[in-house]
Each structure stands twice: as C-alpha cells, then as structure tokens.
Amino acid sequence: MANPILTTAIINAANAGQASSSGVLADLKKKGAVNAKTAAAPDLSLKGADKVVRALADKGLLRSAGEGRYWIDQDAVAAANSRATYMALIVVAFLLSAGASLVAILSRLS
Numbered sequence: 001m002a003n004p005i006l007t008t009a010i011i012n013a014a015n016a017g018q019a020s021s022s023g024v025l026a027d028l029k030k031k032g033a034v035n036a037k038t039a040a041a042p043d044l045s046l047k048g049a050d051k052v053v054r055a056l057a058d059k060g061l062l063r064s065a066g067e068g069r070y071w072i073d074q075d076a077v078a079a080a081n082s083r084a085t086y087m088a089l090i091v092v093a094f095l096l097s098a099g100a101s102l103v104a105i106l107s108r109l110s
Contacts, residue, residue: 019049021056028062028072039065 024042031040042053042062053070056062061077062070 019046019052021052021061024049024052024056025061025072025077028070033069033071034074035071036063036065039063039069039071041068042070 023046027043028040032038033040042049044050044053053062057064057070059076059080061073061080063073064070
C-alpha cells in the first residue's frame with residue numbers, strides 16, 4: 001500500500017520547476033499585462049514555459065504584443081472559465097442521474 005504523504009511529496013517534487021497555464025497567467029497578471037500597452041514578457045525560466053505560452057496564445061487566452069511580450073485577454077479567460085464551470089456542472093448532473101438510476105435498479109432487485 002502506498003503512503004499518500006510520500007506519494008504527494010514525490011508528485012510535488014516532480015512538478016517543481018514545471019510551468020503551468022495558471023502560473024503563466026498569474027505571472028502576467030502580477031505584472032499588469034492586461035492590454036497591449038501593458039504587455040510583458042512571461043517568465044520562461046521554468047521547464048516547458050515556452051510551450052505553455054504558445055498553447056495559451058493558440059487558445060486565444062494570451063495575445064502577442066511583439067518582441068516576446070504578451071497580455072492576457074481577460075474576456076477570453078472569463079469565457080474559458082465559464083465553459084469549464086458549465087462542463088463541470090454537466091458532469092455532476094450526469095453522475096447524479098446515473099447514481100439515481102443505479103439506486104432505482106438496485107431497489108427493484110431486492
């Protein structure tokens with residue numbers, strides 16, 4: 001049986017130094033990069049940061065201002081968050097429905 005504390009520590013150590021979408025967005029937000037005039041260069045020192053920035057730009061969450069500077073498209077980020085919330089609600093509704101169906105089937109068998 002695996003020790004959950006040890007497993008968590010190993011996962012955290014493996015992820016240390018890895019770039020994430022939320023980390024890149026937080027870094028740019030902290031720098032105030034919310035429009036083309038305030039665009040800033042993202043921190044590319046973390047492993048995979050360039051790929052994360054490219055993925056965010058491809059999704060339209062980051063906009064390029066040239067010269068390696070980007071700004072956060074807050075409307076696009078809000079829309080993406082809204083879609084994620086909507087999908088989570090659909091999944092929860094599906095799971096509740098499936099659970100209710102399972103209870104109904106099991107109650108008929110007994």
